[in-house]
Amino acid sequence: MLQRMTTQFDFHAETLRLRAERQRLIASNIANADTPGYQARDFDFAQALRDTTQDLRAPGAGGAGELGSPIARGAALGSTTAPRLNYALAAQPSLDRNTVDMDRERASFADNALRYEASLRFLNGSLRTLTEAMRSHNGA
């Protein structure tokens, strides 16, 4: 019963994890903006999220086994492989073979931070709904 209520948290939690990972990746790119030969990395967020939440969305996987599933699901979630990293192509090639495009990285960074906050807000909303549902019973 309880894991059914918390299933939707898993999706948002997974989103947060991936967002944090992407944030770290972009931070690495920004840190290495002046390093000769550094190749900027990024990953396809949509694809990564699809890969990691596959078993969550599969019919009957999330709430199927009420007894054993939390452990099984936790294991499946915990063992998610890291997203496949791609190399960014340089919009303007530089002599030192550095492919960090500072404009793009800054835009991605701001975008990613905003989406991280959005996921946080979704998660907060779900939590509040749940706590509200529990509280109203005890209240008036």
Added chain:
Amino acid sequence: MSLFSIFHVAGSAVSAQSQRLNVVASNLANADTVAGPDGQAYRARQVTFQTVFMRQAGGDPQATAGVRVAAVGEDAAPGRRVHDPRHPAADADGYVTYSNVNAVEEMVNMIAASRSYQNNVEVMNTARTLLVKTLQLGQN
């Protein structure tokens, strides 16, 4: 937690950039030096950045890339020679060899370093904001 390692990444970049600023400062300070401690004219120093991959549990080892100063090299360009026979450091032909610091290059270097520094500070600030918001998850 990915967000925490952002501080390592951006911190390494900030310290590398500040070292670059230090080198620029010493170059500019010695722009008109005739003789260093070894009796030779001062040679401009340049830092070389290098990527440092930070180990991350359960992830692509190349996803977290900090930066460090690999070496501080000396500029091999010949020093500026000025004809001034009355100068105490003048050679037999009456020429004085000044340092090979190019003030314009150093100023550009300084601006680039300071911009990169600011970028990384901003990255840390954003990571901090996101972490604080994550800590407040479900509190209201």
